[in-house]
Amino acid sequence: MSQTIPISFTLNGRLQELEVEPHELLLDVVRDRLGMTGAKRSCDVQVCGACTILVDGRPLSACTTLAFEVRGKSVLTIEGLADDGKLHPLQEAFIEHGGFQCGFCTPGMILASKALLDENPSPTEEYLKHFMHGNICRCTGYKKIIESIMAAAKKMRA
Ligand code: FES
Numbered sequence: 001m002s003q004t005i006p007i008s009f010t011l012n013g014r015l016q017e018l019e020v021e022p023h024e025l026l027l028d029v030v031r032d033r034l035g036m037t038g039a040k041r042s043c044d045v046q047v048c049g050a051c052t053i054l055v056d057g058r059p060l061s062a063c064t065t066l067a068f069e070v071r072g073k074s075v076l077t078i079e080g081l082a083d084d085g086k087l088h089p090l091q092e093a094f095i096e097h098g099g100f101q102c103g104f105c106t107p108g109m110i111l112a113s114k115a116l117l118d119e120n121p122s123p124t125e126e127y128l129k130h131f132m133h134g135n136i137c138r139c140t141g142y143k144k145i146i147e148s149i150m151a152a153a154k155k156m157r158a
């Protein structure tokens, strides 16, 4: 029997304290043990971005991160992005500009682009495409996603 590791971190602003196995993945802890199913599992090898969450504001693939690695850190999933029921401008823009179809990639897309806009509020389209190259969408052809993020950036600067 393997030993468990006690960890604590904040998830969407709420302190979580739990015991994890050394090999337990953050994606499994967040989805299966803490009920935040917005982050999706697809490739499982840090290629598609569907499992992207923010750790201390930086995008990270939860499918290849061990849960104990987020000890003492702040984790944000899509469930924690709206502020007191009000959608984040990125969420609004994805709705307004048709930035999703099936929605499987959308939580990862929105969180990755949030990290980008927090760091660079006025990205060029080229920079945006480069930054988002690790997030794959099978449905939209990306055009509407780019439009959504650029629209949100404009709104957030206003
Ligand atoms: S499921 Fe994690 S990057 Fe694809």
Ligand code: FES
Residues within 6 Å of the ligand: 099, 100, 101, 102, 103, 104, 105, 106, 136, 137, 138, 139, 140
């Ligand atoms: S909206 Fe379906 S994978 Fe992106």
